[in-house]
Amino acid sequence: MSKKPVKIVTIGGGSSYTPELVEGFIKRYDELPIREFWFVDIPEGKEKLEIVGTMAKRMFEAAGKDCTVHLTLDRREALKDADFVTTQFRVGLLEARARDERIPLKHGMMGQETNGAGGMMKAFRTIPVILDIVKDMKELCPDAWLINFTNPAGMVTEAVLKYGGWEKVIGLCNVPIGQYKAAAKVLDIPEEELTFKFGGLNHLHWHRIWDNSGKERTMDVLEGLYNPEAENFSEVANIKNFKFVHEQVRNLEMLPCAYHRYYYLTDEMLKKQLEEYNGIGTRAEQVQKIEEELFELYKDPNLDHKPEQLSKRGGAYYSDAACEIISSIYNDKKQMMVVSTRNNGALDDVPYDCAVEISAYIGANGATPINFGELPSAQRGLLQVMKSMEELTIKAAATGCYDTALQAFTLNPLVTSGYGAKVLLDEMLEANKDFLPQFFKNN
Numbered sequence: 001m002s003k004k005p006v007k008i009v010t011i012g013g014g015s016s017y018t019p020e021l022v023e024g025f026i027k028r029y030d031e032l033p034i035r036e037f038w039f040v041d042i043p044e045g046k047e048k049l050e051i052v053g054t055m056a057k058r059m060f061e062a063a064g065k066d067c068t069v070h071l072t073l074d075r076r077e078a079l080k081d082a083d084f085v086t087t088q089f090r091v092g093l094l095e096a097r098a099r100d101e102r103i104p105l106k107h108g109m110m111g112q113e114t115n116g117a118g119g120m121m122k123a124f125r126t127i128p129v130i131l132d133i134v135k136d137m138k139e140l141c142p143d144a145w146l147i148n149f150t151n152p153a154g155m156v157t158e159a160v161l162k163y164g165g166w167e168k169v170i171g172l173c174n175v176p177i178g179q180y181k182a183a184a185k186v187l188d189i190p191e192e193e194l195t196f197k198f199g200g201l202n203h204l205h206w207h208r209i210w211d212n213s214g215k216e217r218t219m220d221v222l223e224g225l226y227n228p229e230a231e232n233f234s235e236v237a238n239i240k241n242f243k244f245v246h247e248q249v250r251n252l253e254m255l256p257c258a259y260h261r262y263y264y265l266t267d268e269m270l271k272k273q274l275e276e277y278n279g280i281g282t283r284a285e286q287v288q289k290i291e292e293e294l295f296e297l298y299k300d301p302n303l304d305h306k307p308e309q310l311s312k313r314g315g316a317y318y319s320d321a322a323c324e325i326i327s328s329i330y331n332d333k334k335q336m337m338v339v340s341t342r343n344n345g346a347l348d349d350v351p352y353d354c355a356v357e358i359s360a361y362i363g364a365n366g367a368t369p370i371n372f373g374e375l376p377s378a379q380r381g382l383l384q385v386m387k388s389m390e391e392l393t394i395k396a397a398a399t400g401c402y403d404t405a406l407q408a409f410t411l412n413p414l415v416t417s418g419y420g421a422k423v424l425l426d427e428m429l430e431a432n433k434d435f436l437p438q439f440f441k442n443n
């Protein structure tokens, strides 16, 4: 029986990650018959869209795969009758990210894309746009799945569920992939022969590992990575691989994720960020240079495959995982993956209806999270503070309520409280005024 042809729409199609997405679909062409691919961007992204879109066409051609690629600035035209919509846009482009990093650092606080003040500000800019996309999807492709990898991916997923009233959404991140690779390296066992169980929030989850014989290997991996003698291993390209304090992490009896360094090693991470802020530039500024290099490569009419340089970006493997989710839904594979989805009681310590990042089975009905139960005190405390901060951030983003935004800033462990939080929030809102109509509606 021939399979139903699939139409995919990618919003933020001009992203430098797009070739990875295309590569992932080419790899799965036989199991997932994509016949139409629509890349959407905004006028400011037109040039990049054309460069990367033309490269995508070359990639399909070189692979001998039949797929029509459309490039458009008209989101509504693209969304009509889509089967899957993937989102990888960045409101305000990398310039906004650079401000998210530089303003808190100027005040001596962590400046990071998804953590601290920067992460909350990115949520304020992104959530109204995703809610708008969902509004269009309700009208133009009511049966489609939304696969989001726009950051902050967990908060964006929760906003879609709670404020968008849209159930068919799955959020995705590449951090677990870095953790699989780390474990496989330490144990010298192929990833596929290990079983991982993750639970927590996006960029804030813990995990446990078992081998094929059913033996738990969590502590072996922990020792192999964070024992003072162990060799440093970088799980994702954008996070400095400072070693966690051995006694503290081993007491967790689970593995932390790469982003836990912002909370468990705050001083070291902040010191490093300040050094870069005063020197080579913050991560967004470094990424701007990598992007220029990548787009120069993408312009080459002879380039028809994903270049090696893309692995310098922290988000490597993201898009491939997105393709796997789509194929798992389409083929009802019930594949186990780590995704952001509604908790539904899988994590006891946070609300039933919030988004968590967790191991789940992915099939025709979307994600079914696997029960993770209760977390020990050390994990639970941080998890609950961060979830409350996320809830407040999402509410502020969706409603434009200033007091709620200030409450989120006050609660965030990487932002100072009181008047310092207010000064920072005010300065960041003002710097983002063009992208935050919800906070300036009375002006």
Ligand code: G6P
Residues within 6 Å of the ligand: 113, 151, 173, 174, 175, 236, 237, 238, 283, 287, 312, 313, 314, 315, 316
């Ligand atoms: C990580 C995160 C992603 C994030 C990326 C940033 O791997 O999981 O959510 O987008 O890093 O990487 P960049 O190269 O943009 O700093």
